[in-house]
Amino acid sequence: MTQALIELSDLGFSWPGHPPLLDIPAFRLEPGQTLFLKGPSGSGKTTLLGLLGGVQKPNRGSIRLLGQELTELSAGARDHFRVDHTGYIFQQFNLLPFLSVRENVELPCHFSKLRAQRAIQRHGSIDRAAATLLAHLGLKDQGILRRRADSLSIGQQQRVAAARALIGQPELVIADEPTSALDYDARENFIRLLFAECREAGSSLLFVSHDQSLAALFDRHLSLADLNRAATPSEV
Amino acid sequence: MYLFRLAIASLANRRFTAILTAFAIALSVCLLLAVERVRTEAKASFASTISGTDLIVGARSGSVNLLLYSVFRIGNATNNIRWDSFEHFASDPKVKWAIPMSLGDSHRGYRVMGTTEAYFEHYQYGRQQHLELADGRAFATDPFEVVLGAEVADALHYKLGDKLVLAHGVAAISLVKHDDKPFTVVGILKRTGTPVDRTLHISLGGMEAIHIDWHNGVPARGEGRVSADQARNMDLTPQAITAFMLGLNNKISTFALQREINEFRGEPMLAILPGVALQELWSLMGTAEKALFVVSLFVVLTGLIGMLTAILTSLNERRREMAILRSVGARPWHIATLLVLEAFALALSGVVAGVALLYLCIAAAQGYVQANYGLFLPLAWPSEYEWTLLGGILLAALLMGSVPAWRAYRQSLADGLSIRL
Numbered sequence: 001m002t003q004a005l006i007e008l009s010d011l012g013f014s015w016p017g018h019p020p021l022l023d024i025p026a027f028r029l030e031p032g033q034t035l036f037l038k039g040p041s042g043s044g045k046t047t048l049l050g051l052l053g054g055v056q057k058p059n060r061g062s063i064r065l066l067g068q069e070l071t072e073l074s075a076g077a078r079d080h081f082r083v084d085h086t087g088y089i090f091q092q093f094n095l096l097p098f099l100s101v102r103e104n105v106e107l108p109c110h111f112s113k114l115r116a117q118r119a120i121q122r123h124g125s126i127d128r129a130a131a132t133l134l135a136h137l138g139l140k141d142q143g144i145l146r147r148r149a150d151s152l153s154i155g156q157q158q159r160v161a162a163a164r165a166l167i168g169q170p171e172l173v174i175a176d177e178p179t180s181a182l183d184y185d186a187r188e189n190f191i192r193l194l195f196a197e198c199r200e201a202g203s204s205l206l207f208v209s210h211d212q213s214l215a216a217l218f219d220r221h222l223s224l225a226d227l228n229r230a231a232t233p234s235e236v
Numbered sequence: 237m238y239l240f241r242l243a244i245a246s247l248a249n250r251r252f253t254a255i256l257t258a259f260a261i262a263l264s265v266c267l268l269l270a271v272e273r274v275r276t277e278a279k280a281s282f283a284s285t286i287s288g289t290d291l292i293v294g295a296r297s298g299s300v301n302l303l304l305y306s307v308f309r310i311g312n313a314t315n316n317i318r319w320d321s322f323e324h325f326a327s328d329p330k331v332k333w334a335i336p337m338s339l340g341d342s343h344r345g346y347r348v349m350g351t352t353e354a355y356f357e358h359y360q361y362g363r364q365q366h367l368e369l370a371d372g373r374a375f376a377t378d379p380f381e382v383v384l385g386a387e388v389a390d391a392l393h394y395k396l397g398d399k400l401v402l403a404h405g406v407a408a409i410s411l412v413k414h415d416d417k418p419f420t421v422v423g424i425l426k427r428t429g430t431p432v433d434r435t436l437h438i439s440l441g442g443m444e445a446i447h448i449d450w451h452n453g454v455p456a457r458g459e460g461r462v463s464a465d466q467a468r469n470m471d472l473t474p475q476a477i478t479a480f481m482l483g484l485n486n487k488i489s490t491f492a493l494q495r496e497i498n499e500f501r502g503e504p505m506l507a508i509l510p511g512v513a514l515q516e517l518w519s520l521m522g523t524a525e526k527a528l529f530v531v532s533l534f535v536v537l538t539g540l541i542g543m544l545t546a547i548l549t550s551l552n553e554r555r556r557e558m559a560i561l562r563s564v565g566a567r568p569w570h571i572a573t574l575l576v577l578e579a580f581a582l583a584l585s586g587v588v589a590g591v592a593l594l595y596l597c598i599a600a601a602q603g604y605v606q607a608n609y610g611l612f613l614p615l616a617w618p619s620e621y622e623w624t625l626l627g628g629i630l631l632a633a634l635l636m637g638s639v640p641a642w643r644a645y646r647q648s649l650a651d652g653l654s655i656r657l
Binding site: 049053055056075076079080082084088090093094096097098103107110111112164 | 238242245246248249556557560561562563564565566567568570652653
């Protein structure tokens, strides 16, 4: 069995003064896999992503990313590890409005040497990596690179966010409701482009959404409620 | 460097607030530097108003008052001193030279001083500089000749040969004029940057001549009037003068002579050492000058607090920006640094704009200030002290920037990667 990309075991988390929010006995995500994780809001989904990103530490249990035990790292090292190996796409307003599209895509390369190196190795330069990714995601117009991020439509912005998550080929792309602001046709289109790029970059995709209709497109689909023993019945 | 680029881009996105904030800082910096520069120049020009004179003697009053009217042409003497008292001390063997001064008249707001040729020969200012004529000559035997200070000639556009009429008294608007005895401009002095520039110099004889037919402070009428030509043939030795300056053969005898004058039995007189009186006067003004400096420091502080407020207010609406930066790999200290850099950038642009504004103001007001206040404000590079002040302002901005930086640091730790609207 190959090394899992994500491996959770006996993970427990609660916010101080609150009942346990997460209690996950076991969870694995294989390299290169696309996973749909269904979770309504309030189900601990955001907290789980925070734990995977190393922003929070669990009360107990282990989180392994690429074999690295996150709980053993310092806060700074977890930040470092996150940007080196994880790209994020959020629901909406993912971009810094005052930067150009190109600068937004290149942001992770300024904070992670590893991703800058990989981008240069693969595309020759960070600029070209950004342009290529954007072109693959359907933003072929060169003029768009220089435009302010907030001058784009929502759909275009999400593609820019995807390009940013993918630049420098992180092993894991975490997408948190990235399609909720898009209409149905755009959703499927966006996901197909995202899949193609993840495959190209060799990245796994952890896609969190409450929209069951997209689940069929993924290699695997799971419900957080099935995974999480702490889930209350009302959420199931 | 990349963080600095981000800070600038973020500021540019809020450019209206940013420009206002920087402008407030610029104004305060400009004010601080202007006060500082005026202060320094005032002190320097003040100290160089008179030099080489060992004693100034006038009727008994206060030393500051005597200094003010004899050197700065401000205020009035309380009393005159008799001519024979002057002669008594002028002929003292300890005395090398003596300059009598007779004040009390004016010309279009500029004071007139009656004196002798000794004034042009012995009066010194700055670093032992003598008065020099830019044009013409000193007044000679004719009583109705006048030598103008540089500023008087400039401001009133007089040239050699022009005739002018003196006014009685020193008020800006004179009701009584000596219009029966006009004076001819025979000389114009070079600029000194001292009150000499704002003075019209006539001979004691001239001073005596224009008042010869006056009794009890009003001119005679009809029969009693004395024409200029008649006056020329009369004895114009004055009865009294306002003050005199003494240069001594030996500095050591200064105190002895000072005591001798102060204890003079002929009439009550006061002899002062100009250096000591200048110190005394400056210490009087020093308080006001320090107060002004402190006020301008507080104005700078206000500008910086304005900046702090602007940044702190922006923090909440920028939580998303912070979260995005965190998600692309910025660590909390990056966020904190970003805010400190932002404060620094604001303060730096404020300081640069403030200095530019200062130079603009100096360039615009230089002539006016020199003409009206006798202060020369140089368009020079900031002095070492001014650099220190500017550095201090930037340092204060960095310290202030650490307040929002700390808040953003805490905030970004708590918010993590996700902020939802």
